[in-house]
Amino acid sequence: MELLEVKDLKVYYYSDAGLVKAVDDVGFTLGKKQTLGIVGESGSGKSTLGFSIMRLVPAPGRIVGGSIFFDQENLLLKSEDEMRKIRGRRIGMVFQDPMTSLNPLMRIGDHLVETIMRHQTATKEQAMKRAEALLERLGISKTRIDDYPHQFSGGMRQRIMIGLALALNPDIVIADEPTTSLDVIVEAQIVELMRQLKRDFESSMVLITHNMGIVAELADTVVVMYAGKMMEISDSVSLYENPLHPYTKALLRSIPNIRLTSQELTFIPGLPPDLINPPKGCRFQPRCKYAMPRCAEEEPPLIKLETTRRVACFLHGG
Amino acid sequence: MVVEELLLKETILSVQSLKKYFPIQRTFIENLVKKETQYVRAVDDVTFNIDRGEVFGLAGESGSGKTTIGRLILRLAEPTAGKILFNGVDLESLQGEEFRRFRRKMQVIFQDPYASLNPRMKIGDAIGHPLEIHNIAKNREEKDRVLAMMERVGLSPATALYDKYPHQLSGGQRQRVAIARALILQPEFVVADEPIAMVDVSMRAMILELMMELKKDLGLTYLFITHDLATAKYVCNRIAIMYLGKIVESGPLQEVFSNPQHPYTEALLSAVPIPDPKADRKKLIPKGEIPNPINPPSGCRFHPRCPYAMSICSKDEPQLQETEKGHYVACYRLA
Amino acid sequence: MAGKIQVRSLSGFLARRLIGKGARGIEVYLAITGAVLLVVVISMTLLSPYIAPYNPIIEAGPALQPPSSQFPMGTDHLGRDVYSRVIYGSIVALEVSLISSLLSSLVGTPFGLLSGFLGGKTDRLFSIIMDSIYAFPGLILAIAIAAMMGPGVINMSIAIAVVYIPTYFRMIRGQVLSIKEELYVDAARALGARNSTILFRYIFANVIPSLVVVLSLNIADAILTEAGLSYLGLGIPPPTPDWGFDLSKGKSFLPGGYWWMITFPGLMIVIVVLGFSLLGEGLNQILNPRLRER
DSSP: OOSEEEEEEEEEEEETTEEEEEEEEEEEEEOTTOEEEEEOOTTSSHHHHHHHHTTOOOTTEEEEEEEEEETTEEGGGSOHHHHHHHBTTTEEEEOSOHHHHSOTTSOHHHHHHHHHHHHSOOOHHHHHHHHHHHHHHTTOOGGGGGOOGGGSOHHHHHHHHHHHHHHTOOSEEEEESTTTTSOHHHHHHHHHHHHHHHHHHTOEEEEEESOHHHHHHHOSEEEEEETTEEEEEEEHHHHHHSOOSHHHHHHHHTSOOTTOSSOOOOOOOSOOOOSSSOOSSSTTGGGOTTOOGGGGTSOOOOEEEETTEEEOOGGGOO | OHHHHHHHOOEEEEEEEEEEEEEOOOOHHHHHHTOOOOEEEEEEEEEEEEETTOEEEEEEOTTSSHHHHHHHHTTSSOOSEEEEEETTEEGGGOOHHHHHHHHTTEEEEOSOTTTTSOTTSOHHHHHHHHHHHTTSOOHHHHHHHHHHHHHHTTOOSHHHHTTOOGGGSOHHHHHHHHHHHHHTTOOSEEEEESTTTTSOHHHHHHHHHHHHHHHHHHTOEEEEEESOHHHHHHHOSEEEEEETTEEEEEEEHHHHHHSOOSHHHHHHHHHSOOSOTTSOOOOOOOSSOOOOTTSOOSSSTTGGGOTTOOGGGGTSOOOOEEEETTEEEOOGGGO | OHHHHHHHHHHHHHHHHHHHHTOOSHHHHHHHHHHHHHHHHHHHHHTHHHHOSSOTTSOOSSTTOOSOSSSTTOBOTTSOBHHHHHHHHHHHHHHHHHHHHHHHHHHHHHHHHHHHHHOHHHHHHHHHHHHHHHHSOHHHHHHHHHHHHOSSHHHHHHHHHHHHHHHHHHHHHHHHHHHHTSHHHHHHHHHTOOHHHIIIIIIIHHHHHHHHHHHHHHHHHHHHHHHHHHHTTOSSOTTSOOHHHHHHHHHHHGGGTOTHHHHHHHHHHHHHHHHHHHHHHHHHHHHSOOOOOO
């Protein structure tokens, strides 16, 4: 079994407006030292998916079905206490907004030390040494170990977040839009940092984002989500070179590539899907230019086309 | 061909030595001790011209001053020093009614499609509001023009959407409302401040295309403020790259992007993520981060991070020099 | 009458909100409960001549009778029917609280709008004046003004109104200050809108929901203050039925075991205040939704 195996996962939100099927029958695997990119736009369910792996779905959301096997154990069957031991230590998380993820009243040195000591056996001195070494690794001068979060810039705070996530050498790091609020150059620095750290710490990563550029830089495998469903899952090279699902195709053609001399950008007509009353059949069908009558009646199943590629589209069979 | 170009080029907006310094609030103690007021030098001596009919890009990261320049041009903020001339008229000289009339010719599309719409105003009323403000049309005629504009920007069916409130629309639709509202007065010049940054990826091209179509139909000129160079490449004719309140490089877009001469521009271009796993990525990542704008580095503001820094760079600020036709760079490396 | 119009617009407003948003949750029930209580009280006020069995200022039976089938809430020391007095008492309570709240809001709101919008010296001047009034303990200030002006519905209303003007001022000013920074206000300026247009259609329009909430809570407070003033003898002169006055009179008879003179007016005060408070709180939760846990 792979390090992480998600099967038929369903996460629904019981909101005032109705039942929101945020994640509907999603499954994928993640191996050791692999990076999985989960891409989609707003409302695709990608962030909910990330949170659900750690069982941190906020109310009124709930995991209503499926299984999440981490290191051969189903996380959905574990108690909250057991999950607490796993979070941070074995599965780390990096959030989008570094401003609000760090306790403003805690010096970052103390933050790091506390995290290290909570999950590993170490004396305060040992933990402090590890914290200092970690800061150096992150490109932050260790003289800043006594500074408070507000004294750092956004980019540095994000580095600290990544550092915190990796401090305990987890098996998997889940990064939810880690660079979205950062400037371009800082983003490049963080991506480079993540690449190096992944290599050195040998962790796997789940990268959740709408930025197809950094997914291309970091991910081995890519899952494309739309309206809570998986449209396509593929190895990165094949996905970008030869996208199979009409949504993936359209998405890639709507992103400007600065290296190309001339580009014809397209867009996807129509409106984002209603997750409370999703369209019948394939959820992308109302906006798909290849839609056939069958697409509005039945939901296309995920079909395996090659060893590393699966698509949910009647154009490719099923 | 060259003569034609010269004849056709007409400056619609001229920014001259523009400065905007924001004073930092002093604490009570600092006031007592009469400590010198510190300033954030958001815009520090910026000069450029925009030609009628072009899309002029203003690109930079946070703290570059690009958004502040947009606000100064729209006169949502007053400059600390410098001049802004629109169609040759100094904006500061306009007062009262005259000034309100000038507003008709210059409009804005903001970044946040939700925050820029009054949550208590139906979108039909919001789009028609400029017509009311400037007494151009009322009631029946106003409504007809609004419906026509809504159809034009793709808010269809207009009669159904007319009475909706912003929170009932999607991000892309709201931005279309903002565009309709800005263009219903048929202005000459539009400041677009990151108009697609908060729109879903798959809808961005639609908004850009709409903006360009309308540009052609109405003969508009755009100031396109953005941090996304890939998008800038898609729509801009000329571009100015800003860093910490100054323009470091400017010129025709194709020229600047294919032949960047300022180290910061080089770095910026190489940092843009590429949606292609097999692309060869050599990132020239400058060390460190954007410094505090309260105390910018001496001399060339980029020098602490520049791989080519020489001793002169920390002493004197380099001025913009023309290297190729229309291509300006502020860097000592070229000497 | 002022009360009736308020009810219609409130329920209409609620209905639009509920149907439009399909809102569920405790705040809606708060608001509905409050609204129902108020509808009951207000109808009672309006229908008082028809539902009160006796004339409240004339002797109707023997004095100090406990509650019975003839006198459901007993009689007071002058033989008047307590039930009729309680019903008629709502007239004064609602009149005074509604008039004073209306006055406070009509004075406090414009000052708050101007102060927040204009800023600078105007703001400082108004803020100092308002803060000084606000610094006075409400009841004491009301007592002082009422004592100066003498008894009567209008005078009481004015006295109470003055106390609450700073509340509206502060709240409106605070809202204006934060809304002023919103992007859509910048957008309006960029369109060339006049300051007056911006102030009314953009800023005030977004302040109204909070205004409604404060109004509701203010009325609740004003009823208590009115009762307090009458209790101290500074309110409506007898024999006009008034809950506060009856409370005060009833107090002296309590040691003798005559509990009904004080209990029923007291209960009415509680119910009406509760009604407006629930309505205000419920509206507040609906209009400013906070994160909810399930």
